[in-house]
Structure formats: structure tokens, C-alpha cells
Amino acid sequence: MSRVTIAEVAETAGVSKATVSRVLSGNHKYLRAATRQRVEQAIQQLDYRPSTVARSLTSKRTNTVGVLVADISNPFYPDVFLGIEDRALQQGYSVYLCNTNYDLARGKKYIQSLVDKNVDGVLIMTSSFSPDWLVELARSSTPVIVLDWAVQTHGANVSTIAVDFQRGIDAAVEHLYELGHRRYAHVGGPPQLQTSQDRRAAFLHALARHGIDPADVPVIDGNLRIDGGRQALPQVLALPECPTALFAANDMTALGILFEARAQGLAVPRDLSVVGLDDIWLAAQSDPPLTTVALPRYEIGQLAMRLLFDLLERPREEYIAAVSTRVRTSLTIRSSTGPAPAA
Amino acid sequence: MSRVTIAEVAETAGVSKATVSRVLSGNHKYLRAATRQRVEQAIQQLDYRPSTVARSLTSKRTNTVGVLVADISNPFYPDVFLGIEDRALQQGYSVYLCNTNYDLARGKKYIQSLVDKNVDGVLIMTSSFSPDWLVELARSSTPVIVLDWAVQTHGANVSTIAVDFQRGIDAAVEHLYELGHRRYAHVGGPPQLQTSQDRRAAFLHALARHGIDPADVPVIDGNLRIDGGRQALPQVLALPECPTALFAANDMTALGILFEARAQGLAVPRDLSVVGLDDIWLAAQSDPPLTTVALPRYEIGQLAMRLLFDLLERPREEYIAAVSTRVRTSLTIRSSTGPAPAA
DNA sequence: GTGAAAGCGCTAACAT
């Protein structure tokens, strides 16, 4: 048996399709109570469910959004996604998840597919993205929210969620400084990423406040993954003046450092203090549990959806208007940081 | 400016909408080359993109699928999702990701929403699901593939992907037995889950082959999460006859055991051998790296899509026909297993 | 308050 349509409901209720449509949408003021009753009963009886496809064709709304992430395996993203999803579900929205695999072409393809599918909005949560994605979206005036740790969004007319790294990183440096650390190093992300630069800059800036010259702080490039952290440690140890405290660009890197340190017989935090960034669940489970600069990932997801809904309430011309906002970071102290070694 | 439609393309190419539609779909045999040229040029020129919404209204296909997982934060699922996604992308499909949060009501809500959105199929990849989901899907004759470690699908008329735990677990037991282990224990998942029972049964069965009486093998309940593994270890150690080898229901549990063992000053594998199940990426990164029964997660995802596409090629009445299949498990030996202590 | 009719953008007979 095929789908029951609004026409059948209209017929069994003895009214017109228009009337059924009115009780469906709920808004129309003038409706005799009795009529509404009859319609609602017919709906019940036939177990009628409006076709969202047909509805979309006229309404120009699909109640769907697309989310682009680089790689959902990265423990950072699931939390963001959950935040998005919970808000979306509240409003009856469904979410397409698109993994770009760090592949710009694949990302573009996804964007096009989403535009073709007429999504109401797109959330770009990946650090590796390309401006032509935005062009594609602009042409179809599809609203977009960008998690702002990507290149080139600064100044562009896009809605963004910016992350205030400084605050949390300041706290981390403060914490380390009080523990007596004076020689620091940074294990960064891929240097071409804007967010890598931001994180490093925030760290160096915080150190500068304590009178530590950024020029004296070695920076080793990582890749934001565990193996990057592992590979970075030997380079740190080979440094002429071995640092006593390490700040990693993210938790995965920090965990790699932790793992490798153990393999090399180094004790954390006795010989070396390590601070991560993100506060993924794994950070609490490692040995020792990781001190880290926490990013409110779930909130970022929620916020992204909130911004999007804000945008959608505006007239179409204002979709490109920036409704940007900013989230804070904070320090979570665990056990990978301790007093600087005597030496 | 609003969307360019097929009518405009037809006009600028000087043909009818039908003709444009024909070159779009590509199949229609008889088309003068010159005509096709003109149409294609018009398409280019106007940068026309067909509306999938309108298309769906007539074709009854949306080129979308919904995937239900319990919790995408669980490292098991991202790989499955990637497998699904890659296959989907090949066919121009987009994927809705739905996290049930282990909440059956939420899952039902999602199913309804997916049905309303007219998805071409649904993939149920979560272990906690409820049969009325299937009812909902059957009513709209939406094809569904179930990863078969859930209750009640056995025998029901549903397409499933079954996991052959026995093979990999046999290999694991063989491996441990050869290392001299004779006293085993199992840290299982929530006992009410079908898949927990399957895994335990496969383990006990493998042991039986080596003359070890299942009645002598203690089973401690875990929750498939790290903290469950942590909490299980003390119970294991309190056993009258302390086992020398542990088989955990999944890697997260095994990792919890590893973490807790270290905290208690136990050396793995010197004092205790531990085997996990899944082979999530973290298993290779732990210290020591985990010996584990590997599940082909990415393949499961791919397979699920393949089965779905198979189903979609059939006439609608056969959607409920079972196109089930089965995947194998295998043993990945790392360093969490070693010779049994002399004792 | 409610109905009739047009139209959203496309596809698929049926003609020619």
C-alpha cells in the first residue's frame, strides 16, 4: 500500500486539502474547533504523515543541515557532533555527516551535494578547508557557520565561532610557572594551519608575560595525531637545553608524548611536565591523566546550531551577515604536570 | 536571484523540458548529438543544477540513508561510518548520522523522522535497539540492514550482517593456550545484550575444545567501556584461583583492565595476559599494545551499503527479503599476551 | 472560516 496523502485525509474529514494543511501547520488563526477536531481525527485514523519532500518543494526548507568534519575518528569531533545533533533534534532537523578525510576536493564535492540537496545550512567544523567552498555556498545563499580555526575566514563575511585559546593557555602557563618551570617547548600542529599558528602564538604570548623570550622557546612540528607526538619527543630530548615543560597543540599529540616518554623510560611529570589541549575523554584515562586546556566541544556544536537557526530566521539576503561568537577555554589540571625537576 | 530551473534551460536551448530531462538522466537512447550539445551548453552556461527535492517528489528516491549508532564517541563506530560513507559517496548518496544515546525512544523518534524524510534505507548499527523500530520501517517498506548483534533479529525477516566471533576467538584461545595459560576469565558486556552473550559463548566454546570446563571460567560483567574494565580487574584479582589470561568483550574493556593493572602495579603480560576485541586504533597505541580479536569495521560499513543497494534494485515488495551476510573476525597479536606465569 | 486553483521543479507516459 502506498503512502496516505493529504487528499485522503481531506476526503475522510470532509474538508479541503487547504484546511488540512492549515491544521497541520498549526498557525492559521481562524479554524472552527469542530473542523480541527475532525481533521485531527482523520489524521489519527489514517495515521497520516505529511511528506517532507513535497513540503520542501513548496516551502524551500528541508529541515536538514550538513556538517563537515575532517575525520570523525578524531575524538574531538564526536562531541561537537553531539552538540549539533541535540539542538537539531529539538527543532526537528536531521544532520548529514560528511567526512572530508582532509581532502579539499572531497569537501567541495560534499558541499555541492549538500547544496543540491537543498540543506538549510552547512556547518564547517574542519580545520582544513578551502575558500571556494564558501563561494559555492554563497551562490546558493546557503547559510554557513565556520568553526574559526581555518585559514582566510578572518574578515570574510561569514558567521564564525571563534575559540579564545588565550585564556586557557594563560592559565596553563601560570600553572606551570608556579611549579617552577622555566624552560618550555611547544609541539605544534601542521604549521600551515591557521589554528596551529593561533595556538602557538597564544602559548608564546603567555610565556612572554612571564618574561620568557619567545625566541628561546623551541617549536617542534607535529601533526595533531598520536604518532606526531611520539615522533616529537626525541627531538625535544635532543634539544641543547632540554625543556622541563611541554605544551602540545592538542591532546592527541600530548598523549603521543606521554606514550613515547614511557617507552623511553622517562617519568611524567617527574622528569617532564606535559600539557595538552582539547580535553578529550581519553585525556582523563591516560596514565598519568593529562593536564589540558579544555575546549567546550559540545557547546561549540550547540552554539553552531543556535547561530544557524538565528540566521534562518532572517530574510534570505542577510544570510551572509556575520552572527559570529566566541567560546572560552579553561584549564583542567590532572597529573601530567608537576614541580620542575631540581636540576 | 533564485534557482535556475529546467524550464529556463529548455528555453535557452530551444527544446522542451522533457528533452533536458533526458540528457540529464543520461539513459534515453535516441538523442541527436547536436541537441544534446545545445542542452549541455545551456546547462553549463546557466550553471544549472537539478533540484533533488523536485526530483525526489516524482522519482520516490531521495539518495539518502540514515545510520543509527548508539554513540559515535565509541571508537568502534567511526570506522563503520567511514565504510558506509565511502560507498554512499560513490553512488551519490548522503548519510544522516543518528546517535541514539542508547535511548530506545530517541531511536524510534529518529526512525520516524527518517521515514518522513523518505530515506531510501536505514542502517541500524547499534546493539541496543527495539523491534518496534522495524515495525515502523516495515510500514513504510523502507529497506533496513541490521548489524546483527542485537536482540530478536534472529529469524525475523530482516537483512542482517552477522559477525562470526568464533573464528577470531578460537585463534585467540589457541594463542593463549600455546603460551601455557590454563586459568582464564572473561570480562563481558552487559549480559542482557545478545552480542555479550554471543561473545561469551564463543569464548567458552573455544576453551571447551581445549578441555577447559566452561563452568570453571569466571565471568565478570563489564559495560563495554573503559571504566567497566577498570572496575572488573579487582574482582578478577579477588578470585579464589587467580586467572592468568583475560578475554574482554571489547577493546575498551581490555584497555580499562590494562590501565587499572598498571595502577595496581601488575605487569602485563608478565603477570597477566589480556586479549581484547574490535581492534580499535587505540589498541595499537596502548602500553603494552593490545592483542585483540579484530572486527572488520570498515568492511562492515561498506557491506551494509552494498546490501542496501542490492535491496534497492529489487521490486519494492521484496525489500523485506533477507540479503544477509556474515563477516569474519581474526586475531591480531601484539604485546598484551605472553607466557603464563610460572606460578 | 473554508474551498478552489495554481504552482513548486521535475519525470514519465503518450503523442507525433
Next chain:
DNA sequence: ATGTTAGCGCTTTCAC
């Protein structure tokens, strides 16, 4: 080979 026509299931003026 290509055009004409009639919907797909809904929303939304515009009448009454």
C-alpha cells in the same frame, strides 16, 4: 528523435 501533458504531495493566494 522530441514535444505535450499530466501528475508527484504539499502550500498558498484569492475567492466566497
